[in-house]
Amino acid sequence: MLSELHTIFRRGLLVALGFAILVISGRTLLLLGMMQPVVVRGSSMAPTLEGERWTIACPHCQRTLTIGVDQLASRPAPACLICGSLLADESLSLTPADQLVIDRTDSRLDRWDRVVFHCPHDALELCIKRVWGLPGEVMTIAEGDVFADGVRLAKPFSRQIEVRRLEHRSTGFRPRWQTDGGWRLDGDRWQGEPVEGKPSSLTYDAVVHDDHPGNVAVRRRFNQVNDLMIDVSAQTEPAAVWQLMLPGGHATLDTRRGLASISNHQGERQTPLATSTPRRVQFSNFDHRLVVGIDGQELLSLPANDAATGPPPTVRVLHGRVTLQDLSLYKDIYYEGVPLAWGATGDQPWLIGPDEYFVLGDNQAVSVDSRRWETTPGLPRRLILGRPYRRQGW
Numbered sequence: 001m002l003s004e005l006h007t008i009f010r011r012g013l014l015v016a017l018g019f020a021i022l023v024i025s026g027r028t029l030l031l032l033g034m035m036q037p038v039v040v041r042g043s044s045m046a047p048t049l050e051g052e053r054w055t056i057a058c059p060h061c062q063r064t065l066t067i068g069v070d071q072l073a074s075r076p077a078p079a080c081l082i083c084g085s086l087l088a089d090e091s092l093s094l095t096p097a098d099q100l101v102i103d104r105t106d107s108r109l110d111r112w113d114r115v116v117f118h119c120p121h122d123a124l125e126l127c128i129k130r131v132w133g134l135p136g137e138v139m140t141i142a143e144g145d146v147f148a149d150g151v152r153l154a155k156p157f158s159r160q161i162e163v164r165r166l167e168h169r170s171t172g173f174r175p176r177w178q179t180d181g182g183w184r185l186d187g188d189r190w191q192g193e194p195v196e197g198k199p200s201s202l203t204y205d206a207v208v209h210d211d212h213p214g215n216v217a218v219r220r221r222f223n224q225v226n227d228l229m230i231d232v233s234a235q236t237e238p239a240a241v242w243q244l245m246l247p248g249g250h251a252t253l254d255t256r257r258g259l260a261s262i263s264n265h266q267g268e269r270q271t272p273l274a275t276s277t278p279r280r281v282q283f284s285n286f287d288h289r290l291v292v293g294i295d296g297q298e299l300l301s302l303p304a305n306d307a308a309t310g311p312p313p314t315v316r317v318l319h320g321r322v323t324l325q326d327l328s329l330y331k332d333i334y335y336e337g338v339p340l341a342w343g344a345t346g347d348q349p350w351l352i353g354p355d356e357y358f359v360l361g362d363n364q365a366v367s368v369d370s371r372r373w374e375t376t377p378g379l380p381r382r383l384i385l386g387r388p389y390r391r392q393g394w
């Protein structure tokens with residue numbers, strides 16, 4: 001193990017983090033059946049899929065943070081990386097790697113599917129990444145987003161939910177939502193109503209960056225992330241009208257008229273809104289598309305070409321009273337296309353062959369993938385094993 005580690009570290013730390021993803025849990029099972037069990041190794045798909053890791057559950061800020069053992073081999077210091085609190089021993093544990101099975105019976109791959117394949121640099125290793133580019137496409141990366149043949153790829157809402165990462169949860173340490181007077185925090189709930197007939201706003205007062213506190217082995221500059229998602233449980237009076245605002249536009253939930261709408265300077269769309277309450281409401285501007293979701297299902301969407309500018313995340317109440325619980329802010333993955341400095345040859349645009357896929361890891365800062373392979377950016381179809389599933393379902 002030690003010599004293996006030394007070998008890995010000679011290749012450079014980032015390469016080590018990104019290359020070794022999956023280890024076959026029993027080599028004899030290989031090729032025996034069409035469902036193949038594997039365990040995840042490494043941080044390249046974190047936080048959606050993780051290898052063995054340290055889990056820090058902080059009772060002070062109520063956040064759970066993980067650090068892959070590939071990034072930190074020894075027990076971390078007993079302190080929360082988010083709020084800085086000193087932690088008791090029981091807040092820190094070693095969590096075993098996620099277990100997956102590979103479905104080898106179905107070789108169809110769609111964009112955004114996870115895929116397991118023989119690593120191009122070492123056919124004895126298995127890698128897991130997410131499909132972004134399909135055969136024959138020309139891929140580029142800009143503003144944190146991925147483009148195919150010049151078109152910005154907009155993830156369906158279900159994929160947004162899959163890859164989003166938590167930035168802040170309102171009830172924790174260090175509240176970041178600021179009220180202009182009409183909102184008050186009552187235990188773990190925000191209650192808002194207009195003041196003297198004027199709308200009241202609750203505004204997120206911090207810049208969001210593409211940092212991932214679990215990437216303790218990585219030093220790099222951070223990018224500002226504008227692709228955000230507000231996700232909150234809302235209880236409203238029957239006559240309430242309230243709004244969720246993000247750069248690029250805003251959503252209005254009007255329980256008086258039973259309507260949900262999205263609007264910005266490019267237009268407005270609306271759809272009936274069932275009146276039952278409470279439920280979870282999502283509003284996102286990922287990939288220049290505004291989406292309203294109810295309980296994780298897309299309800300309504302609108303293009304937003306100026307999603308890099310505009311108001312910070314805001315909840316605004318225009319009529320009636322709204323009670324919010326578990327007000328959470330999530331962010332999209334922010335991809336960088338610039339090849340890092342260890343000699344990888346990849347540079348954009350990446351031309352994907354007729355029998356190849358463009359694949360990226362979810363933990364973009366450490367993942368060695370189509371952007372960074374020294375051979376060709378395309379993943380040849382012949383190296384693909386299949387799509388992975390969690391043993392207990394996703």
Ligand SMILES: [Zn+2]
Pocket residue numbers: 058059060061062063080081082083084085173
């Ligand atoms: Zn904490």
